[in-house]
Amino acid sequence: xxxxxxxxxxxxxxxxxxxxxxxxxxxxxxxxxxxxxxxxxxxxxxxxxxxxxxxxxxxxxxxxxxxxxxxxxxxxxxxxxxxxxxxxxxxxxxxxxxxxxxxxxxxxxxxxxxxxxxxxxxxxxxxxxxxxxxxxxxxxxxxxxxxxxxxxxxxxxxxxxxxxxxxxxxxxxxxxxxxxxxxxxxxxxxxxxxxxxxxxxxxxxxxxxxxxxxxxxxxxxxxxxxxx
Amino acid sequence: xxxxxxxxxxxxxxxxxxxxxxxxxxxxxxxxxxxxxxxxxxxxxxxxxxxxxxxxxxxxxxxxxxxxxxxxxxxxxxxxxxxxxxxxxxxxxxxxxxxxxxxxxxxxxxxxxxxxxxxxxxxxxxxxxxxxxxxxxxxxxxxxxxxxxxxxxxxxxxxxxxxxxxxxxxxxxxxxxxxxxxxxxxxxxxxxxxxxxxxxxxxxxxxxxxxxxxxxxxxxxxxxxxxxxxxxxxxxxxxxxxxxxxxxxxxxxxxxxxxxxxxxxxxxxxxxxxxxxxxxxxxxxxxxxxxxxxxxxxxxxxxxxxxxxxxxxxxxxxxxxxxxxxxxxxxxxxxxxxxxxxxxxxxxxxxxxxxxxxxxxxxxxxxxxxxxxxxxxxxxxxxxxxxxxxxxxxxxxxxxxxxxxxxxxxxxxxxxxxxxxxxxxxxxxxxxxxxxxxxxxxxxxxxxxxxxxxxxxxxxxxxxxxxxxxxxxxxxx
Numbered sequence: 001x002x003x004x005x006x007x008x009x010x011x012x013x014x015x016x017x018x019x020x021x022x023x024x025x026x027x028x029x030x031x032x033x034x035x036x037x038x039x040x041x042x043x044x045x046x047x048x049x050x051x052x053x054x055x056x057x058x059x060x061x062x063x064x065x066x067x068x069x070x071x072x073x074x075x076x077x078x079x080x081x082x083x084x085x086x087x088x089x090x091x092x093x094x095x096x097x098x099x100x101x102x103x104x105x106x107x108x109x110x111x112x113x114x115x116x117x118x119x120x121x122x123x124x125x126x127x128x129x130x131x132x133x134x135x136x137x138x139x140x141x142x143x144x145x146x147x148x149x150x151x152x153x154x155x156x157x158x159x160x161x162x163x164x165x166x167x168x169x170x171x172x173x174x175x176x177x178x179x180x181x182x183x184x185x186x187x188x189x190x191x192x193x194x195x196x197x198x199x200x201x202x203x204x205x206x207x208x209x210x211x212x213x214x215x216x217x218x219x220x221x222x223x224x225x226x227x228x
Numbered sequence: 229x230x231x232x233x234x235x236x237x238x239x240x241x242x243x244x245x246x247x248x249x250x251x252x253x254x255x256x257x258x259x260x261x262x263x264x265x266x267x268x269x270x271x272x273x274x275x276x277x278x279x280x281x282x283x284x285x286x287x288x289x290x291x292x293x294x295x296x297x298x299x300x301x302x303x304x305x306x307x308x309x310x311x312x313x314x315x316x317x318x319x320x321x322x323x324x325x326x327x328x329x330x331x332x333x334x335x336x337x338x339x340x341x342x343x344x345x346x347x348x349x350x351x352x353x354x355x356x357x358x359x360x361x362x363x364x365x366x367x368x369x370x371x372x373x374x375x376x377x378x379x380x381x382x383x384x385x386x387x388x389x390x391x392x393x394x395x396x397x398x399x400x401x402x403x404x405x406x407x408x409x410x411x412x413x414x415x416x417x418x419x420x421x422x423x424x425x426x427x428x429x430x431x432x433x434x435x436x437x438x439x440x441x442x443x444x445x446x447x448x449x450x451x452x453x454x455x456x457x458x459x460x461x462x463x464x465x466x467x468x469x470x471x472x473x474x475x476x477x478x479x480x481x482x483x484x485x486x487x488x489x490x491x492x493x494x495x496x497x498x499x500x501x502x503x504x505x506x507x508x509x510x511x512x513x514x515x516x517x518x519x520x521x522x523x524x525x526x527x528x529x530x531x532x533x534x535x536x537x538x539x540x541x542x543x544x545x546x547x548x549x550x551x552x553x554x555x556x557x558x559x560x561x562x563x564x565x566x567x568x569x570x571x572x573x574x575x576x577x578x579x580x581x582x583x584x585x586x587x588x589x590x591x592x593x594x595x596x597x598x599x600x601x602x603x604x605x606x607x608x609x610x611x612x613x614x615x616x617x618x619x620x621x622x623x624x625x626x627x628x629x630x631x632x633x634x635x636x637x638x639x640x641x642x643x644x645x646x647x648x649x650x651x652x653x654x655x656x657x658x659x660x661x662x663x664x665x666x667x668x669x670x671x672x673x674x675x676x677x678x679x680x681x682x683x684x685x686x687x688x689x690x691x692x693x694x695x696x697x698x699x700x701x702x703x704x705x
Contacts, residue, residue: 005312008471011529012293018533022283022290029294032287032476033442039280039483042273059496097513118514121427137497146511150460154453172482185443187508187515188460191501196453199493200365200381201388201411202252203259209364210419210426211453211500 038173045136045170052135053168057219059138063194064207065215073101073162076218077109080127080160083216084112089124089158096128098147101162118149119156126152127160131182132175133168133217137193140217141175144188153190159212161192164220229347229375231580233564236587243558252387253556260550263494264601270496277486282605284480285541289532295441295474296523302444306506308519316346319524323348323433323466324355326520330464332357332430338448338455339363340435341379341544342470342524345566348433359433360425362454364418371398377560379567380492380546385559388414422454432458432516436469437488437543439521442477445503446521449488451495456502465504465516470524472540478503484543487603492545527579535614539575541604548598548608554591563588570598574611582615586624589615647691654685661685 016024045052057067068079084091092113095101106114119126128148132141140161144150153159169175172191179185196211207213232239243249268274288295300310313319327335335357337343349370352359361370365382369375371394376382383391392408395417407413434455438447446467448455459465475481489495508515531537549555549569560568565576565585573588589612598608619625620633639646661667661684668681676682687693 002312004314004318007314008312008523008525008529009293009296011525012296012471012532015529015532015534016290016292019290019537020533021286021537023287024290026291026294028287029291029298029476032480033298036442036477036479038479039284040273040276042271042486044271063496063499121423139497144512144515145509146513149513149515150456151514154456154460172485173479176478176482185445185503185505187505187512189445189503190456191497191503192499193495193497193501194499196451197499198364198415198452199259200363200368200383200452201391201414203255203381203384204411206411206415208419209415209452209454210362210422210457 041171041173042136047135047170049165049168052170053165053219056133056135056138056168059135060133060194060217061138063138064197065138065194065217067217067219069219069221071221073103073220074105074108076101076104076127076162076220077106077112079218081109081112083158083160084125087158087214092124093160094119094123094126094152094156096126096148096152098129100129100147101127119151119154121155123156125158125160126156127162128152130161130163130167131189132178133163133219134170134172134175134191135168136171139172139191139193141179142190142192143179143182143186144190145186150188150190153192154211157208157212158214158216159195160216160218162218162220164222166222229344229566231565231576231584233576233580233585233588235564236562236591239562239564240558240591243562248387248390249385249559252385253559256384256550256556260494260546264491264547264550265494267490267494267496271486271490274487274490277483278603278605281484281487281603282541284475284483285604288474288476288480289472289537289540292471292474292532295476296471298441299439299444299474300523302441303506303519303521304444306444306519308444308506308521311520311522313522313524314526316524316526319346319468319522319526320348320351322522323468324352324357326464326466326518327352327357327431328355330430330518332464334425334429335359335431335433336362336425336429336458336462337366338432338434338450338458339366339382340433340468341376341566342435342468343433344376345526346468346524348468360422360429362422362425362458363450364415364452364454367418367422368394371395375561376566377568378546378549379544385561426454426457426461429458429462431464431466432460432462433466433468434459436467436473436521438481438484439469439474440476440478440481440503441474443503443505445478445505447481447501447503449485449498449501451493451499453500456500459502459504460515463516464518464520465507466520466522467504468522468524470526470528472528484603488543488545491547491601491603531575531578534578536574536578536611538606539571539578539611541606542571542575543604544571545603547601547603551597551601553593553595553597558591563591570608570612571602571606574606574608574615577615577618582618582622583624586615586619589613589619647689650689650691654689657682657685 198209
């Protein structure tokens with residue numbers, strides 16, 4: 001295998017001697033990797049935080065996600081139950097064992113069957129936390145970890161995500177900074193923009209190709225500096 | 229995949245008379261062109277982002293060796309394994325070996341054009357594994373034993389009735405008279421069938437849209453969620469990627485991502501953009517136990533430093549083919565290799581050889597729409613023209629073309645003769661078509677006039693008009 005590695009890298013180096021694409025230096029590579037310069041950030045996110053939260057909601061709704069704004073975490077069980085009832089879904093939730101969701105008091109809805117862990121094939125609805133909401137395109141950033149198994153984001157038909165207003169940022173770059181502040185990259189980062197979709201049959205858009213048919217965002221009002 | 233690009237002319241001729249194909253190709257205008265235009269109009273920075281993306285990728289390619297090494301370092305540090313493959317054969321063998329060691333049977337796959345390029349499914353089947361395509365379009369064409377006709381919409385060439393027939397034939401355990409006339413029903417049936425595969429697969433194989441050197445992440449950009457179910461459920465995740473997918477940082481990746489979905493499907497952002505780093509961690513509750521990245525060259529390194537090197541910036545969005553009048557008339561299969569359309573015409577000669585792909589650079593009107601929509605600013609017509617010159621110089625062009633061009637060149641180098649000749653030809657053609665205003669038959673031009681009339685020329689030649697206008701211009705001053 002290392003023979004192929006040497007041959008490929010050798011071939012690349014030899015061919016690059018004649019390239020006209022750009023400057024070649026290891027220093028420029030290290031400078032870029034260390035400095036991580038930001039490029040053009042779309043003007044649409046040059047806004048105060050309140051307006052970014054509104055932009056996030058507008059953009060998420062444009063891609064067929066649904067958003068409900070709540071006053072606090074205590075309202076989550078009620079809102080989740082309402083979502084299940086609205087869509088005539090079984091009163092059961094598969095929860096991410098996320099510390100940020102610990103404060104939710106599910107005993108307020110005793111009829112709701114609640115379990116925690118990675119997704120099982122028969123789970124119909126999951127509820128997870130999130131790392132950030134990116135206003136630019138109404139995109140959620142979800143990161144794998146002990147409290148956030150990735151299967152919950154894809155296997156169940158319905159995905160409910162808890163997002164705090166304080167987690168809403170403008171651009172993708174802002175979300176990466178948040179993730180870096182929390183440590184190195186996790187095994188999986190999912191940027192999720194609306195529910196699953198396909199246009200593979202005559203380019204007619206269908207929601208729910210393989211992943212969730214519905215993406216429901218519970219947006220918690222806790223001020224610009226709040227959030228976990 | 230064995231190239232069949234030499235049959236381009238025959239296939240193109242069949243394609244324009246294929247009523248179902250023509251109906252399917254009509255979907256491209258509302259499906260791709262109009263959606264892209266609407267979304268691009270909402271982002272004033274789009275043009276500046278194109279320049280920026282070109283610069284990012286040029287810098288990366290100019291330092292590709294270093295970026296690949298940094299990427300490899302990070303993958304290994306995160307517990308993953310990197311396999312280097314010079315050829316498609318080496319890549320297929322590396323992947324089969326991983327499957328063998330895992331005792332795998334079922335292998336699910338996300339959409340990967342590199343996997344198509346190297347004929348991975350055939351190889352895995354020959355080795356006794358069962359590869360299952362999970363992208364809806366790829367699933368459909370796998371059932372039909374066809375190649376993809378478009379790099380982001382593999383089943384673009386089909387209409388829903390054909391897909392319904394395919395499903396009835398393949399899914400024999402379902403009721404024979406079930407309704408399948410609507411895309412919704414077809415999508416739901418595929419969803420239900422593929423659920424079983426996702427859950428039973430031992431290995432999941434995905435491609436990569438980007439390789440992030442900073443973090444060692446591989447990135448897939450999808451809409452269906454099949455790529456994610458392919459990589460988060462099985463015990464082993466294998467990524468097959470070609471080497472030019474490298475980008476330096478997450479900032480650079482984000483900058484290019486702003487262009488990808490808008491250019492491809494006209495979405496602001498694709499539904500799922502997923503970044504994968506190594507196998508599952510100690511604290512993780514799910515994810516694969518093993519993470520492998522197969523880095524494929526297959527002729528790409530040799531393209532660096534050549535006139536076609538700009539093609540390595542391509543992010544496979546498909547915008548060039550979505551806007552190409554030739555692709556829009558003949559579809560993707562006519563091109564005879566994995567990458568069709570203008571980017572195929574520029575790239576394929578470099579990867580499969582000009583002798584195999586020589587028709588493709590000629591399958592262009594040079595209208596330049598491909599270049600105006602290319603998010604990475606690849607000079608597609610310039611590269612196609614380079615291949616046409618190469619074709620002529622190396623004697624691959626047919627004798628009639630070579631003789632015709634030589635004759636024209638001989639005349640063009642003698643301006644007086646040329647002017648006289650064009651005047652004469654215009655007058656004669658004008659006479660020939662004076663009754664109908666067009667000409668339906670010309671000697672030596674049957675290939676052209678068989679399918680369309682030539683408008684009869686009127687008035688004077690361009691050079692004469694130009695000379696007259698110049699005289700008038702200077703006289704008026």
